[in-house]
Amino acid sequence: MNAGTKKNITGALARRERRLAFGLLLPTFLLVLAIVLFPLFANFWISFKPISLADLRPPTIFVKERIKGKFNDLQEPIKIEYRFRNSSIKYALSDVVFKDDLPQGVEVVEIGKECNVSKLSGVETVVCELGNVAPKERGKIELKVLSSSSTQKESFTETRVISSFTAKNVLTSLDFTLENYSKVFSSSEFISVLKATIYYTFFGTAGALILGLFAAQIISKAFPGRAIVRGFLLFPYVAPVIAVAFSWVILFDPFSGSVNAMLIELGVSEKPINFFGKRAISFSFLGLQMSFPLALTMVIIFEVWRYFPLSFLFILARMQSIPSDLYEAAEMDGATPFQQFWYLSIPHIIGILAVLFLLRFIWTFNKFDDIFLLTGGNAGTRTFTVNVYEQAFAISNLGAGAAVAVVIFMFLLVFSILFIKFTPKDES
Amino acid sequence: MAFWRLGIFSGIIAGLIWAPVWHVIITVGLIISSGISIELQLGPALLTGILVGGLTVIKKVENKLITLIIGSSLTFFSLILFSIGKPFGSELLVYQGPIFIATSLFSVITFFSINNSVGTLNFGLVKKYFLEAFYARLVWGLGLVFLILIVVIPFYVMLMTSLKNQQSLLKNPLDLSIDLTSSPGKLFNSYIELFVEYDFLTLLLNSAFVSIVTVIITLLFSIPGAYAVAKLRFPARQWFSGSILMIYLIPAIILVIPLYSVFSQLGLRNSLLGLCIVYPATTIPVALYMLKGYFSGLPSELDDAGLMDGLTRWQIIIKISIPLAIPAIASVALYVFMIAWNEFLFAFMFLDDIKIFTLSRGIVSLNSTEVPRQHLMAASVVATVPVLFIFLWFEKFLVSGLTSGSVKG
Structure with a gap:
């Protein structure tokens, strides 16, 4: 057998393997094309069209x-x-x-x-x-x-x-307009939506990460019942968002919520506070008049509460992979618990913390359900994602909603580029 | 001399923190479990904390049980002494049932916490290492209590509210106790009404149907796909596995307008079939990514051996790779089930017809002023219990599923 035929045989095998691979991936590819990539493109299309919800009925x-x-x-x-x-x-x-x-x-x-x-x-x-x-x-x-x-x-x-x-099908016709975009960018709302989104995304991500790190630090120490507590701490993330969001709403309800009743009972507050409905509390501090965004803070706290288990799980997994003799050696050298944490644990988990921050940042930015269920986007909690719903389905202007979605997509593009650039290779 | 480096100072700090913390927690617990009105007064608790914390570092007894008994009794009597016989509020005296139980509980748990935080510290000067270890223990204990409380409270309120009736909820929102003496029919009234009047069984079945179909479709698509990406050589393989990750960063909210429009025109919108198409499309990339990781970890020699023995690739997938990947497939299946069961946005947007509501969609429709909130909470419990049950049952699988696939959520 000469070299030429050998090459032919391996070439044929490689071709067969390639064909098989494409065959195995084809169904996935088609479905993702139809349900993810096509809508992504269609979203751009719709954002340039004067189309309202009622136009969908042919x-x-x-x-x-x-x-x-x-x-x-x-x-x-x-x-x-x-x-x-x-x-x-x-x-x-x-x-x-x-x-x-x-x-x-x-x-x-x-x-x-x-x-x-x-x-x-x-x-x-x-x-x-x-x-x-x-x-x-x-x-x-x-x-x-x-x-x-x-x-x-x-x-x-x-x-x-x-x-x-x-x-004429409104979706496929060739009428285009830029009005949707001018509406989205020129409205006075744009700045407040941008601000709420930035606050929510940054503090939500950072809060969940810090609480997750704290929880991981606590659970990494051995104590009786640790396995149970560990499983238990994942409940907020595992339970349906709708159930936990509504129990928070009921817990903090101004008229019949337990928290308000408790605050009054214990003499902390004089009258009920509408936690999810009040935009801001003003107070004076050192003679300066300041306001505190109450509803937005509550929504951020919910976000932290619901997603800290995820960070916790990842950080815990990483921490438990640190060899325990490192800690024993540190103990021998007289390193205090704080020094052990700072000089031993942190360098080991800094990589996963960075990845988690970026990924969670993107996902918090994308979050819709939580805010929508808690406040409906009212009281200064309207982020971009809630604004998509508001424009497209509450005001019934599909085009404007799609334009907001395009803005979200642009942000995401930037974030993903940052993500790819800054992800340490070994942590992906 | 730096007084804060004295052991006794650490002991007092531990007492000053733990005693009021447990006093507040137990007061709140007492209020919600009995419905009694209590005003919070921290003075006696603080004094007790100082006394007990100080004494803990002075005298050590070897036997742990004896230490606990002596310490708890000490806490018990000092709290009663400092509060002049009224440890919880000025109304009730210590010998009244619930107050007695609360005081005992307070004593044991407070002393236990203080003693554990103080550890082996002595009265005199403490080395920096032991001092820091003490604060680490203190923060650790407080952190554990804090974490457990923040997780428990919302779920506890959800469960208790669902077991109450409208009247008692409005009368006293703080009374979250349940009357165990009342008949089960009365206790589970909200649940009975949900299933009889709101037809929640159908909703439950709809949710189960959509979730199971989603799991099956996801596995059918992602197992071969993941195998291909992990084991077969083809051009653009790197590109493909990278783009899977990208796809899963795309949020549902920017897909919902086009899908709503197109599905409306195709007549797929108000149907469970529509959901059964959309859900797998959002879960397949995640599943494929998770399984790819697992398949790449399986040795390629197994596949080669299979090929030598004359198996086709399909046979290799079915007879070799899938049986080996069962743990990974199980965790993917559970994770996907959880995503589909909990999904809210598409169900909310797509479904109009009450007969085909999933649980998420049904619960949103209950959130109106006409429906009493104990029904809403009962519905939330109904939606939560299956996932939590599955989670507890298969925790090991699900946790590995969560860590390998999901920074999504």
């Missing part, structure tokens, strides 16, 4: 049939009336055609100019071509027929009117 033509006349008199013509209406108040319909089958044995005596009667396999069919129908336009078409003795009123109405038309 426009259609409604045709109603009415029969007038006496059925016992065969000489008197029966009037058939077709009333039609464009359902959309914004978009015209074109090429509107509707068809209706007539009962056996009737004879058409008078017909509008839009319509004609054709006979297909023994059944007489009225075909009306309406052409263009303007938004909200309605009208009627009349037709007179002579009926035979066997015809009943029901035999007219039991055949359904079939209509066809072409309508």
Whole structure:
């Protein structure tokens, strides 16, 4: 066997392996393409379009049939009336055609100019071509027929009117606008949303990380019942967000919440505090008037509470991988607990802390559910993600919502580049 | 001489911190478990702390049990003495049942905490190392109590509120005790109403259906995909495994508008099928990433041996790789189940029809002024219990799933 054929064989094997690999990845690729990458692109598209929530219901033509006349008199013509209406108040319909089958044995005596009667396999069919129908336009078409003795009123109405038309699809049409973006950036809200997002993301991430580090430090020491406590500390993260968010809301409710009742009972506060509904508390400190963003702080505390278990888990895993003889040696050298933490633990976990901070930063930035459930984005807690919902579904302006989503995506792009740049290679 | 380096000073510090901490916790506990109105007064507790903390460093007894008994009795009597017989509030005397129990509990737990923090410290000067070790123990103990409390309280309130009735909730929001003497029908009234009136069984089944289908689809897609990325050589392999990570940084909120629009027009929006398409798409990248890590750890020699024996790649995946990866697959499955079960945004946006609500969607619809809040809390308990049960049962798997795959959430 010479070198050439050997190369051919391995080449064929490699090709087969490649084909198999692509085959195995294809389903995943297609699904992700359809549900993640396509929407990402579509989001850009929608953000440039003047489209509201109501536009999603496709426009259609409604045709109603009415029969007038006496059925016992065969000489008197029966009037058939077709009333039609464009359902959309914004978009015209074109090429509107509707068809209706007539009962056996009737004879058409008078017909509008839009319509004609054709006979297909023994059944007489009225075909009306309406052409263009303007938004909200309605009208009627009349037709007179002579009926035979066997015809009943029901035999007219039991055949359904079939209509066809072409309508401009708002999603695929080529109307573009920059209004969505100008609305998002020019509104006075933009700055406050940006501020809330920055506060929430930074303090939420840092708080969860610090509490997680603290928890890991505590659980890394052996004590009876440690395994149980460790599992238990993960509850806030594992439980459904909806359940824990609502129990927080109820716990801090100004009228019937236990926390407020307790604060009053213990004499800490005079009247109930609306923790999730009050934008700011003003107070004076050293003669300076200051305000403290209450609702935003509460939302951040919730975020810290809910996500510290994650940081805790990662940091704990990393800490337990530090060889214990290092600590024993440090102990022998008389290093105090604080020195052991600072000079031994911290250098070992600094890598994971950095990665966690960046990843958690991105995910806190992306967080929607928590704030939405706690405050609905009111009282100064509206972040970008909540603003997407607010614009698209509360104000029903899909385009503006998509524009906010594009802004989020741009931020994410920057964060991911930073993430890739600063991730230590061994920690990924 | 620096007084703060004296052992007795450390002992007093421990007492000054632990006694009021436990006094507040037990007062609050007493209020919510009995509904009695109590005003907080920390003076007696502080004095007790100073006395007990100071004494702890002076005299040592070898036997731990005897130390605890002596110390606790000391704490007990000094608290009663300093509070003139009214350890918890001015209304109630010490010999009344709940107060007696609370005082005893306070004494044991406070002395235990102080004693553990103080450790082997003596009355006199303490070396820097031991002093720092003392503060480390003190912070450690306080930290543990703090962590347990912040985790317990919301869940406790959720559970207790769900077992109460509207009247008693409005009358005294602090009374979170449950009347065990009342009939079970009355106690579980909210749960019964949820299942009878709000048809929560359907919601539960819908959630279970969507979550299980999501797990199955995710595994069907991600196992072959992860195998390919981990074991097969093909161009753009590096690129592919990198882009998986990128995809999982994309949040649902920026996908929701296009998906809402397109699914509305396709008629997929208000259906469980729609969710069964969207959920796997968001979980597959995570699952693929987790499994890829595991498959890469399996020795390639096994695959080669399989190939030599004439197995096809499919057979290798099914007969060799999957059986070896069962622990990893289990943790992925549990993690994905948890994500799907807890998912809120898409369920909230997509589902309009009450018959196909998932639990998350159903609970949001309960959050109105017409529905009493004990129903809302009962519904939250219903949604939480299955996940927590699964979590406790398979904690080992799930924890490894969480650490290997998720910085997402």
